[in-house]
Amino acid sequence: MSKQITSRQENYSQWYNDLVVKAGLAENSAVRGCMVIKPYGYAIWEKMQRQLDKMFKDTGHENAYFPLFIPKSFLSREAEHVEGFAKECAVVTHHRLMTNPNGPGVVVDPEAKLEEELVVRPTSETIIWNTYKNWISSYRDLPILVNQWANVVRWEMRTRLFLRTAEFLWQEGHTAHATMQEAIAEAEKMIGVYADFARNYMAIPVIVGKKTESERFAGALDTLCIEAMMQDGKALQAGTSHFLGQNFAKAFDVKYQSKEGALEYVWATSWGVSTRLMGALIMAHGDDNGLVLPPNLAPIQVVMVPIFNKPEQLGAILEKMGQIKAELDKRGYSVKIDDRENVRSGFKFAEWELKGVPVRLAIGPRDLENNTVEVARRDTLTKESVGCDAVVEKVASLLVEIESNIYRKALEYRDAHTYKVDTWDEFKEQIEKGGFLLCHWDGTAETEAKIQEETKATIRCIPSDSFVCEEEGRCIYSGKPSKRRVIFARAY
RNA sequence: CGGGAUGUGGCGCAGUUGGCUAGCGCACUACGUUCGGGACGUAGGGGUCGUCCGUUCGAGUCGGAUCAUCCCGACCA
Numbered sequence: 001m002s003k004q005i006t007s008r009q010e011n012y013s014q015w016y017n018d019l020v021v022k023a024g025l026a027e028n029s030a031v032r033g034c035m036v037i038k039p040y041g042y043a044i045w046e047k048m049q050r051q052l053d054k055m056f057k058d059t060g061h062e063n064a065y066f067p068l069f070i071p072k073s074f075l076s077r078e079a080e081h082v083e084g085f086a087k088e089c090a091v092v093t094h095h096r097l098m099t100n101p102n103g104p105g106v107v108v109d110p111e112a113k114l115e116e117e118l119v120v121r122p123t124s125e126t127i128i129w130n131t132y133k134n135w136i137s138s139y140r141d142l143p144i145l146v147n148q149w150a151n152v153v154r155w156e157m158r159t160r161l162f163l164r165t166a167e168f169l170w171q172e173g174h175t176a177h178a179t180m181q182e183a184i185a186e187a188e189k190m191i192g193v194y195a196d197f198a199r200n201y202m203a204i205p206v207i208v209g210k211k212t213e214s215e216r217f218a219g220a221l222d223t224l225c226i227e228a229m230m231q232d233g234k235a236l237q238a239g240t241s242h243f244l245g246q247n248f249a250k251a252f253d254v255k256y257q258s259k260e261g262a263l264e265y266v267w268a269t270s271w272g273v274s275t276r277l278m279g280a281l282i283m284a285h286g287d288d289n290g291l292v293l294p295p296n297l298a299p300i301q302v303v304m305v306p307i308f309n310k311p312e313q314l315g316a317i318l319e320k321m322g323q324i325k326a327e328l329d330k331r332g333y334s335v336k337i338d339d340r341e342n343v344r345s346g347f348k349f350a351e352w353e354l355k356g357v358p359v360r361l362a363i364g365p366r367d368l369e370n371n372t373v374e375v376a377r378r379d380t381l382t383k384e385s386v387g388c389d390a391v392v393e394k395v396a397s398l399l400v401e402i403e404s405n406i407y408r409k410a411l412e413y414r415d416a417h418t419y420k421v422d423t424w425d426e427f428k429e430q431i432e433k434g435g436f437l438l439c440h441w442d443g444t445a446e447t448e449a450k451i452q453e454e455t456k457a458t459i460r461c462i463p464s465d466s467f468v469c470e471e472e473g474r475c476i477y478s479g480k481p482s483k484r485r486v487i488f489a490r491a492y
Numbered sequence: 493c494g495g496g497a498u499g500u501g502g503c504g505c506a507g508u509u510g511g512c513u514a515g516c517g518c519a520c521u522a523c524g525u526u527c528g529g530g531a532c533g534u535a536g537g538g539g540u541c542g543u544c545c546g547u548u549c550g551a552g553u554c555g556g557a558u559c560a561u562c563c564c565g566a567c568c569a
Contacts, residue, residue, distance in 0.1 A: 013563095028561095032560095032561090087567070087568090088567075088568075123569095152569095154568070154569080156567070156568055156569095157493085157565095157566075157567055157568080158563095158564095158565095158566095158567085158568090163569085164568065164569075168569075170569080217569095236569095237569060238569090239569085240569070272569080273569085274569055275569095276569055307527080307528050308527075308528095309526075309527045309528095310527090343530095344526090344527055344529090344530075344531065345527070345528070345529075345530095346527085346528085346529035346530050346531085347529085347530045347531090348529095348530090349529050349530075350529070350530045351530080353529095362528075364528050365528090366528070367528090374528080492568095492569090
């Protein structure tokens with residue numbers, strides 16, 4: 001058997017890259033830092049979108065769409081916000097090309113210079129709050145609970161497929177509320193939605209927590225996040241939900257008149273997840289044979305591979321498969337029969353494993369005789385023979401089991417690589433091996449910065465729903481008193 | 493933007509004390525034999541060696557410039 005992808009132990013980055021490309025998810029494009037998401041990868045993203053969208057609707061949100069271009073002046077209204085994004089913005093300066101007067105091709109027409117440059121949105125707070133100003137005048141107009149599915153552009157120095165691309169797809173929720181309490185509750189509710197999605201659909205155990213001041217979103221008063229551990233022990237921020245206070249309302253002068261007649265600034269939140277989730281999915285579950293997709297998000301949940309050596313045998317096998325597929329279809333599963341005749345079955349097995357299909361059914365002449373099906377599961381790479389009558393039930397229960405099994409595996413991995421660390425020497429040693437380090441911290445940005453400088457580790461979050469550790473202690477770095485442990489890790 | 497490296501068929505690479513017709517693996521095409529875990533044989537198609545300039549009888553190979561990509565930093569969802 002020839003290896004298709006690099007092993008995880010050998011070179012984790014290489015493994016990841018191989019996997020993304022060879023499983024047919026995405027590839028680098030001709031445009032630097034941008035990627036092409038291929039149909040199979042996009043199908044996974046669509047399943048994520050569909051589920052998230054449902055969860056947003058279930059929590060009272062609606063979708064809308066705002067412009068791709070943001071006047072430069074909008075971005076600079078909120079001081080911290082512009083500072084946070086200024087270094088990575090793509091800017092439109094002209095609106096026309098002309099044929100090159102001095103040679104072949106086209107050049108930018110200098111006559112067509114824009115009076116005000118347009119920034120390609122790195123995020124939409126500013127354009128949206130500029131719009132919300134027109135939508136809000138009374139407490140009766142609130143809350144506004146809007147989500148946008150869009151692409152954004154951040155001109156990053158170094159990019160990686162799915163994890164950090166110059167252009168990426170995401171959703172961004174932007175809500176406006178009459179009171180601070182309501183906005184805080186919204187931000188908390190939405191990080192809860194993300195955690196629910198990550199755990200129950202992506203089968204990734206995530207930690208919900210709060211960012212430290214220096215890790216906060218530019219312009220936010222509080223940033224809530226979900227953090228996941230990848231199989232190399234590094235952390236990946238999988239989603240964020242921000243309590244923006246009245247910063248954007250003040251910057252864009254968005255006020256409402258309360259019941260009592262007073263003019264008040266509006267309270268805001270924003271929250272988002274991106275195609276980075278695809279990277280999380282790949283790195284959390286993949287193995288040396290390829291992707292392992294959670295059944296809830298797999299575009300193909302069951303693949304059927306006929307085994308035959310004479311073309312005459314194929315008809316009977318396909319007929320049997322058709323019957324089983326029809327029953328699985330009825331139950332709402334997505335099933336593919338791989339009836340290609342130019343590829344051998346062993347090749348198909350390997351290929352579908354690479355693509356992470358959770359369950360594989362194989363039927364050959366022997367099965368036909370015995371009225372059985374070979375059922376193989378991707379997560380454990382085990383297979384068994386099941387009677388045709390029982391196969392639909394078997395698949396149904398297996399899909400549920402695989403979903404929970406890969407969650408459990410990821411959870412066990414994370415917990416086995418999470419350590420309470422109390423001395424600086426131990427910290428420096430352990431951080432090299434990867435994992436989450438639960439440590440005391442004195443609460444200052446200076447200490448945080450020094451630790452990052454010396455070890456590349458950052459505070460991923462102050463955890464609020466797992467690994468919560470409220471206890472007296474001393475800062476791992478400065479020795480000053482601390483009331484709780486926070487999570488340190490190296491991150492993507 | 494600093495440090496390092498690399499550009500040779502679609503992909504991965506070899507070829508560099510200059511030399512004759514540029515080679516290998518994978519993929520692709522055709523035919524045949526195979527087919528319960530990534531088949532094999534035979535026959536084919538496809539590259540002017542990133543680009544430009546130079547040295548030379550002769551450059552994939554040497555020199556210079558340039559462009560691009562990748563890795564490591566700084567930055568980041």
